[in-house]
Amino acid sequence: MTDIRPEAVGVTIEDVSLSFGTTEVLKGITLKIEPGEFFTFLGPSGSGKSTLLRAIAGFGPTPAGRILIGDDDVTHLVPWRRNVGMVFQSYALWPHMTVRKNVAFGLEERKVGAREISSRVDAALDLVGLREFAERRPSQLSGGQQQRVALARTVVVEPRVLLLDEPLSNLDANLRVQMRRDILELQRELKLTTIFVTHDQEEANTTSDRIAVLNDGLIQQVGSPMELYDNPANRFVAYFLGTANLIDGRVEFEATTPVFQADDGTRISLAGRELPAGAGTAMFRPQDLTIGKAGADDAAAGGVVLPGSIRHREFLGSLVRYSVRVGTREILVDDSHHAGGRIFDVGEDVDLHLDVDRVQVLGV
Numbered sequence: 001m002t003d004i005r006p007e008a009v010g011v012t013i014e015d016v017s018l019s020f021g022t023t024e025v026l027k028g029i030t031l032k033i034e035p036g037e038f039f040t041f042l043g044p045s046g047s048g049k050s051t052l053l054r055a056i057a058g059f060g061p062t063p064a065g066r067i068l069i070g071d072d073d074v075t076h077l078v079p080w081r082r083n084v085g086m087v088f089q090s091y092a093l094w095p096h097m098t099v100r101k102n103v104a105f106g107l108e109e110r111k112v113g114a115r116e117i118s119s120r121v122d123a124a125l126d127l128v129g130l131r132e133f134a135e136r137r138p139s140q141l142s143g144g145q146q147q148r149v150a151l152a153r154t155v156v157v158e159p160r161v162l163l164l165d166e167p168l169s170n171l172d173a174n175l176r177v178q179m180r181r182d183i184l185e186l187q188r189e190l191k192l193t194t195i196f197v198t199h200d201q202e203e204a205n206t207t208s209d210r211i212a213v214l215n216d217g218l219i220q221q222v223g224s225p226m227e228l229y230d231n232p233a234n235r236f237v238a239y240f241l242g243t244a245n246l247i248d249g250r251v252e253f254e255a256t257t258p259v260f261q262a263d264d265g266t267r268i269s270l271a272g273r274e275l276p277a278g279a280g281t282a283m284f285r286p287q288d289l290t291i292g293k294a295g296a297d298d299a300a301a302g303g304v305v306l307p308g309s310i311r312h313r314e315f316l317g318s319l320v321r322y323s324v325r326v327g328t329r330e331i332l333v334d335d336s337h338h339a340g341g342r343i344f345d346v347g348e349d350v351d352l353h354l355d356v357d358r359v360q361v362l363g364v
Contacts, residue, residue, distance in 0.1 A: 009070035010034035016065035043214035085159030280364035288358035294349035
Protein backbone atom coordinates (compact mmCIF):
# COMPACT_ATOMS: atom_id res chain seq x y z
CA MET A 1 0.00 0.00 0.00
CA THR A 2 1.18 3.55 -0.75
CA ASP A 3 2.85 5.32 2.17
CA ILE A 4 1.66 8.95 2.41
CA ARG A 5 4.65 10.62 4.04
CA PRO A 6 5.86 13.67 2.10
CA GLU A 7 9.24 15.10 3.05
CA ALA A 8 8.95 17.85 5.67
CA VAL A 9 9.96 21.35 4.60
CA GLY A 10 10.10 24.66 6.41
CA VAL A 11 8.20 27.86 5.67
CA THR A 12 9.93 31.23 5.70
CA ILE A 13 8.01 34.52 5.78
CA GLU A 14 10.10 37.61 5.11
CA ASP A 15 8.75 41.12 5.79
CA VAL A 16 5.26 40.30 4.48
CA SER A 17 2.80 43.17 4.36
CA LEU A 18 -0.68 43.34 2.87
CA SER A 19 -3.36 46.03 2.70
CA PHE A 20 -6.98 46.02 1.62
CA GLY A 21 -7.53 49.54 0.38
CA THR A 22 -6.20 51.84 3.08
CA THR A 23 -6.41 49.16 5.78
CA GLU A 24 -3.12 47.48 6.69
CA VAL A 25 -3.89 43.86 7.53
CA LEU A 26 -0.33 42.48 7.73
CA LYS A 27 2.49 44.78 8.81
CA GLY A 28 5.95 43.45 8.05
CA ILE A 29 5.58 39.85 9.28
CA THR A 30 8.86 37.91 9.51
CA LEU A 31 8.76 34.32 10.71
CA LYS A 32 10.48 30.96 10.22
CA ILE A 33 8.55 27.70 10.66
CA GLU A 34 10.69 24.61 11.01
CA PRO A 35 10.27 21.40 8.96
CA GLY A 36 7.79 19.02 10.60
CA GLU A 37 6.63 21.63 13.13
CA PHE A 38 3.03 22.04 14.29
CA PHE A 39 2.86 25.82 14.29
CA THR A 40 -0.13 27.95 15.25
CA PHE A 41 -1.21 31.48 14.38
CA LEU A 42 -3.23 32.59 17.41
CA GLY A 43 -5.12 35.83 17.77
CA PRO A 44 -8.52 37.52 17.95
CA SER A 45 -10.76 38.24 14.99
CA GLY A 46 -9.16 40.85 12.75
CA SER A 47 -5.61 40.13 13.94
CA GLY A 48 -4.43 39.01 10.48
CA LYS A 49 -3.93 35.31 11.23
CA SER A 50 -6.23 33.92 8.52
CA THR A 51 -4.99 36.49 6.01
CA LEU A 52 -1.42 35.33 6.66
CA LEU A 53 -2.43 31.69 6.21
CA ARG A 54 -4.18 32.49 2.94
CA ALA A 55 -1.12 34.39 1.75
CA ILE A 56 0.94 31.22 2.27
CA ALA A 57 -1.67 29.26 0.31
CA GLY A 58 -1.73 31.84 -2.48
CA PHE A 59 -5.31 32.98 -2.02
CA GLY A 60 -6.06 36.69 -2.27
CA PRO A 61 -3.81 39.58 -3.30
CA THR A 62 -0.06 39.04 -3.58
CA PRO A 63 1.59 40.58 -0.51
CA ALA A 64 4.77 42.62 -0.35
CA GLY A 65 7.75 40.66 0.93
CA ARG A 66 8.61 36.99 0.31
CA ILE A 67 7.14 33.61 1.19
CA LEU A 68 9.33 30.53 0.80
CA ILE A 69 8.32 26.89 1.09
CA GLY A 70 11.51 24.95 1.51
CA ASP A 71 13.96 26.79 -0.72
CA ASP A 72 11.32 27.81 -3.26
CA ASP A 73 10.04 31.37 -3.44
CA VAL A 74 6.28 30.92 -3.93
CA THR A 75 5.24 34.54 -3.39
CA HIS A 76 3.99 35.00 -6.95
CA LEU A 77 2.91 31.42 -7.70
CA VAL A 78 -0.75 30.52 -8.20
CA PRO A 79 -2.15 28.29 -5.41
CA TRP A 80 -2.12 25.02 -7.37
CA ARG A 81 1.62 25.35 -8.05
CA ARG A 82 2.58 25.73 -4.39
CA ASN A 83 1.72 22.14 -3.44
CA VAL A 84 0.16 23.01 -0.11
CA GLY A 85 -2.99 21.46 1.31
CA MET A 86 -5.64 23.56 3.01
CA VAL A 87 -8.48 22.38 5.25
CA PHE A 88 -11.25 24.95 5.57
CA GLN A 89 -13.63 25.67 8.41
CA SER A 90 -16.56 24.55 6.24
CA TYR A 91 -14.89 21.24 5.13
CA ALA A 92 -15.95 22.04 1.51
CA LEU A 93 -16.90 18.44 0.64
CA TRP A 94 -18.81 17.59 -2.53
CA PRO A 95 -22.25 16.49 -1.23
CA HIS A 96 -23.11 14.35 -4.31
CA MET A 97 -19.86 12.35 -4.14
CA THR A 98 -19.01 9.41 -1.92
CA VAL A 99 -16.24 9.69 0.65
CA ARG A 100 -13.93 7.77 -1.71
CA LYS A 101 -14.69 10.09 -4.62
CA ASN A 102 -14.19 13.18 -2.45
CA VAL A 103 -10.77 11.96 -1.36
CA ALA A 104 -9.81 10.91 -4.91
CA PHE A 105 -10.89 14.20 -6.51
CA GLY A 106 -7.56 16.01 -6.21
CA LEU A 107 -5.65 13.04 -7.60
CA GLU A 108 -8.02 12.74 -10.55
CA GLU A 109 -7.52 16.44 -11.31
CA ARG A 110 -3.75 15.75 -11.35
CA LYS A 111 -4.25 12.91 -13.88
CA VAL A 112 -2.84 10.27 -11.52
CA GLY A 113 -3.36 6.68 -12.72
CA ALA A 114 -6.39 4.75 -11.49
CA ARG A 115 -4.40 2.07 -9.67
CA GLU A 116 -2.32 4.63 -7.78
CA ILE A 117 -5.43 6.65 -6.95
CA SER A 118 -7.05 3.58 -5.41
CA SER A 119 -3.95 2.76 -3.36
CA ARG A 120 -3.43 6.33 -2.12
CA VAL A 121 -7.10 6.85 -1.27
CA ASP A 122 -7.11 3.61 0.75
CA ALA A 123 -3.98 4.75 2.59
CA ALA A 124 -5.49 8.18 3.35
CA LEU A 125 -8.76 6.68 4.60
CA ASP A 126 -6.82 4.26 6.79
CA LEU A 127 -4.90 7.19 8.28
CA VAL A 128 -8.13 8.88 9.38
CA GLY A 129 -9.96 5.64 10.27
CA LEU A 130 -12.70 5.93 7.65
CA ARG A 131 -12.08 3.07 5.20
CA GLU A 132 -15.37 1.42 6.20
CA PHE A 133 -17.26 4.63 5.34
CA ALA A 134 -15.75 4.98 1.84
CA GLU A 135 -19.07 4.53 -0.01
CA ARG A 136 -21.10 6.90 2.15
CA ARG A 137 -21.89 10.47 1.24
CA PRO A 138 -20.99 13.45 3.50
CA SER A 139 -24.61 13.87 4.67
CA GLN A 140 -24.42 10.36 6.17
CA LEU A 141 -21.43 11.29 8.36
CA SER A 142 -21.07 13.15 11.65
CA GLY A 143 -19.28 16.50 11.78
CA GLY A 144 -16.11 14.89 13.07
CA GLN A 145 -16.17 12.27 10.32
CA GLN A 146 -16.66 14.97 7.69
CA GLN A 147 -13.65 16.79 9.11
CA ARG A 148 -11.58 13.62 8.79
CA VAL A 149 -12.67 13.23 5.16
CA ALA A 150 -11.47 16.78 4.53
CA LEU A 151 -8.13 15.89 6.13
CA ALA A 152 -7.82 12.70 4.06
CA ARG A 153 -8.63 14.59 0.86
CA THR A 154 -5.88 17.07 1.71
CA VAL A 155 -3.08 14.68 2.69
CA VAL A 156 -3.74 12.23 -0.16
CA VAL A 157 -2.16 14.66 -2.65
CA GLU A 158 1.01 14.69 -0.51
CA PRO A 159 1.24 18.44 0.12
CA ARG A 160 4.52 19.91 1.33
CA VAL A 161 2.67 21.92 3.98
CA LEU A 162 -0.72 21.39 5.66
CA LEU A 163 -2.74 24.54 6.37
CA LEU A 164 -5.67 24.40 8.80
CA ASP A 165 -8.01 27.41 8.93
CA GLU A 166 -10.02 27.11 12.17
CA PRO A 167 -11.07 23.55 11.24
CA LEU A 168 -12.69 22.74 14.59
CA SER A 169 -14.97 25.74 15.04
CA ASN A 170 -18.09 23.94 13.73
CA LEU A 171 -17.79 21.03 16.18
CA ASP A 172 -19.25 20.68 19.67
CA ALA A 173 -16.94 20.93 22.68
CA ASN A 174 -16.34 17.20 23.25
CA LEU A 175 -15.77 16.50 19.56
CA ARG A 176 -13.36 19.42 19.30
CA VAL A 177 -11.17 17.83 21.98
CA GLN A 178 -11.14 14.47 20.18
CA MET A 179 -10.54 16.02 16.75
CA ARG A 180 -7.60 18.13 17.86
CA ARG A 181 -6.02 14.97 19.25
CA ASP A 182 -6.71 13.15 15.98
CA ILE A 183 -5.21 15.99 13.94
CA LEU A 184 -2.10 16.08 16.11
CA GLU A 185 -1.66 12.29 15.89
CA LEU A 186 -2.01 12.47 12.10
CA GLN A 187 0.51 15.29 11.90
CA ARG A 188 2.99 13.37 14.06
CA GLU A 189 2.44 10.22 11.98
CA LEU A 190 3.15 12.05 8.72
CA LYS A 191 5.80 14.40 10.16
CA LEU A 192 4.12 17.04 8.01
CA THR A 193 4.80 20.74 8.51
CA THR A 194 1.45 22.09 9.71
CA ILE A 195 0.20 25.64 10.23
CA PHE A 196 -2.96 25.96 12.28
CA VAL A 197 -5.11 29.09 12.67
CA THR A 198 -7.29 29.51 15.74
CA HIS A 199 -8.57 32.13 18.17
CA ASP A 200 -8.92 29.45 20.87
CA GLN A 201 -6.00 29.46 23.31
CA GLU A 202 -6.80 25.94 24.57
CA GLU A 203 -6.60 24.53 21.04
CA ALA A 204 -3.31 26.33 20.48
CA ASN A 205 -1.80 25.23 23.79
CA THR A 206 -2.71 21.56 23.44
CA THR A 207 -1.49 21.05 19.86
CA SER A 208 1.35 23.43 19.09
CA ASP A 209 5.10 23.07 19.12
CA ARG A 210 5.23 26.85 18.83
CA ILE A 211 2.71 29.67 18.60
CA ALA A 212 2.85 33.10 16.99
CA VAL A 213 0.46 35.46 18.79
CA LEU A 214 -0.88 38.08 16.38
CA ASN A 215 -2.74 41.30 16.98
CA ASP A 216 -3.45 44.22 14.67
CA GLY A 217 -1.40 42.67 11.85
CA LEU A 218 1.75 42.30 13.96
CA ILE A 219 3.42 39.36 15.67
CA GLN A 220 3.38 40.07 19.39
CA GLN A 221 5.48 37.06 20.46
CA VAL A 222 6.61 33.64 19.25
CA GLY A 223 7.36 30.68 21.51
CA SER A 224 6.20 27.39 22.94
CA PRO A 225 2.85 27.42 24.76
CA MET A 226 4.55 27.31 28.16
CA GLU A 227 7.05 30.03 27.25
CA LEU A 228 4.27 32.37 26.18
CA TYR A 229 2.15 31.64 29.24
CA ASP A 230 4.98 31.88 31.77
CA ASN A 231 6.88 34.78 30.19
CA PRO A 232 4.56 36.97 28.11
CA ALA A 233 6.25 39.80 26.26
CA ASN A 234 3.49 42.36 26.83
CA ARG A 235 0.02 43.00 28.22
CA PHE A 236 -1.74 41.64 25.14
CA VAL A 237 0.01 38.26 25.24
CA ALA A 238 -0.46 37.98 29.01
CA TYR A 239 -4.19 38.67 28.74
CA PHE A 240 -4.89 36.69 25.57
CA LEU A 241 -2.97 33.55 26.53
CA GLY A 242 -4.72 32.72 29.78
CA THR A 243 -6.30 34.73 32.57
CA ALA A 244 -4.07 37.39 34.09
CA ASN A 245 -4.22 40.09 36.74
CA LEU A 246 -2.66 43.27 35.35
CA ILE A 247 -1.83 46.27 37.56
CA ASP A 248 -0.43 49.49 36.12
CA GLY A 249 2.25 51.43 37.93
CA ARG A 250 6.00 52.00 37.82
CA VAL A 251 9.24 50.52 39.03
CA GLU A 252 11.08 52.69 41.54
CA PHE A 253 14.08 52.02 43.76
CA GLU A 254 14.48 51.95 47.52
CA ALA A 255 18.26 52.09 47.86
CA THR A 256 19.23 49.33 45.40
CA THR A 257 15.98 47.31 45.63
CA PRO A 258 13.45 47.67 42.81
CA VAL A 259 9.89 48.21 44.05
CA PHE A 260 6.73 48.17 41.96
CA GLN A 261 4.54 51.10 42.94
CA ALA A 262 0.98 50.51 41.77
CA ASP A 263 -1.19 53.46 40.82
CA ASP A 264 -3.45 52.77 43.82
CA GLY A 265 -0.55 52.84 46.29
CA THR A 266 0.14 49.08 46.57
CA ARG A 267 3.88 48.42 46.81
CA ILE A 268 5.54 45.15 45.83
CA SER A 269 9.21 44.69 46.66
CA LEU A 270 11.09 42.93 43.86
CA ALA A 271 14.33 42.22 45.67
CA GLY A 272 16.84 40.28 43.60
CA ARG A 273 15.35 41.39 40.26
CA GLU A 274 17.30 43.32 37.65
CA LEU A 275 14.75 45.82 36.41
CA PRO A 276 15.05 49.35 35.04
CA ALA A 277 13.06 52.17 36.56
CA GLY A 278 10.00 53.35 34.67
CA ALA A 279 6.33 52.79 33.92
CA GLY A 280 5.17 49.20 33.61
CA THR A 281 2.50 46.63 34.40
CA ALA A 282 2.69 44.02 37.15
CA MET A 283 1.30 40.69 35.95
CA PHE A 284 0.40 37.61 37.97
CA ARG A 285 -1.95 34.69 37.33
CA PRO A 286 -4.99 33.77 39.49
CA GLN A 287 -3.17 30.65 40.71
CA ASP A 288 -0.26 32.79 41.94
CA LEU A 289 -2.36 33.90 44.94
CA THR A 290 -3.85 32.10 47.89
CA ILE A 291 -6.98 33.22 49.67
CA GLY A 292 -7.58 33.21 53.41
CA LYS A 293 -9.74 34.71 56.12
CA ALA A 294 -9.24 38.41 56.73
CA GLY A 295 -6.65 39.11 59.41
CA ALA A 296 -5.53 35.48 59.76
CA ASP A 297 -1.87 36.59 59.47
CA ASP A 298 -0.79 33.46 57.60
CA ALA A 299 1.09 35.13 54.72
CA ALA A 300 4.23 33.36 53.56
CA ALA A 301 7.54 35.07 54.24
CA GLY A 302 8.29 37.60 51.53
CA GLY A 303 4.69 37.68 50.36
CA VAL A 304 2.33 40.59 49.94
CA VAL A 305 -1.07 40.71 51.66
CA LEU A 306 -3.91 42.29 49.69
CA PRO A 307 -7.04 42.73 51.85
CA GLY A 308 -10.35 42.77 50.03
CA SER A 309 -13.90 41.45 49.80
CA ILE A 310 -15.37 38.83 47.49
CA ARG A 311 -17.54 40.22 44.72
CA HIS A 312 -18.14 37.08 42.62
CA ARG A 313 -17.60 33.34 42.90
CA GLU A 314 -17.54 30.76 40.08
CA PHE A 315 -17.39 27.01 40.59
CA LEU A 316 -15.29 25.49 37.78
CA GLY A 317 -15.05 21.90 38.98
CA SER A 318 -11.42 21.43 39.95
CA LEU A 319 -11.20 24.99 41.25
CA VAL A 320 -13.23 27.91 42.52
CA ARG A 321 -12.50 31.28 40.94
CA TYR A 322 -13.07 34.33 43.12
CA SER A 323 -13.22 37.92 42.00
CA VAL A 324 -12.03 40.00 44.95
CA ARG A 325 -12.36 43.77 45.22
CA VAL A 326 -8.99 45.09 46.37
CA GLY A 327 -9.01 48.87 46.63
CA THR A 328 -10.44 50.16 43.37
CA ARG A 329 -9.80 47.04 41.28
CA GLU A 330 -10.90 43.41 41.14
CA ILE A 331 -8.34 40.63 41.45
CA LEU A 332 -9.00 37.08 40.27
CA VAL A 333 -7.79 34.20 42.42
CA ASP A 334 -8.14 30.46 41.77
CA ASP A 335 -8.54 28.18 44.78
CA SER A 336 -8.31 24.41 44.24
CA HIS A 337 -11.51 22.56 45.08
CA HIS A 338 -12.04 19.22 46.75
CA ALA A 339 -15.05 17.76 48.56
CA GLY A 340 -15.42 19.30 51.99
CA GLY A 341 -12.95 22.08 51.26
CA ARG A 342 -13.38 25.64 52.42
CA ILE A 343 -15.65 27.96 50.46
CA PHE A 344 -15.76 31.73 50.87
CA ASP A 345 -19.02 33.60 50.41
CA VAL A 346 -19.78 36.61 48.27
CA GLY A 347 -19.39 39.71 50.44
CA GLU A 348 -16.94 38.04 52.83
CA ASP A 349 -13.76 39.91 53.78
CA VAL A 350 -10.59 37.99 52.87
CA ASP A 351 -6.85 38.42 52.53
CA LEU A 352 -5.08 37.52 49.31
CA HIS A 353 -1.49 36.36 49.70
CA LEU A 354 0.73 37.00 46.70
CA ASP A 355 4.11 35.34 46.24
CA VAL A 356 6.29 38.15 44.84
CA ASP A 357 8.48 35.62 43.03
CA ARG A 358 5.54 35.01 40.68
CA VAL A 359 5.10 38.68 39.79
CA GLN A 360 6.35 39.79 36.39
CA VAL A 361 6.71 43.40 35.32
CA LEU A 362 5.90 44.06 31.67
CA GLY A 363 6.76 47.08 29.58
CA VAL A 364 9.63 48.63 31.55
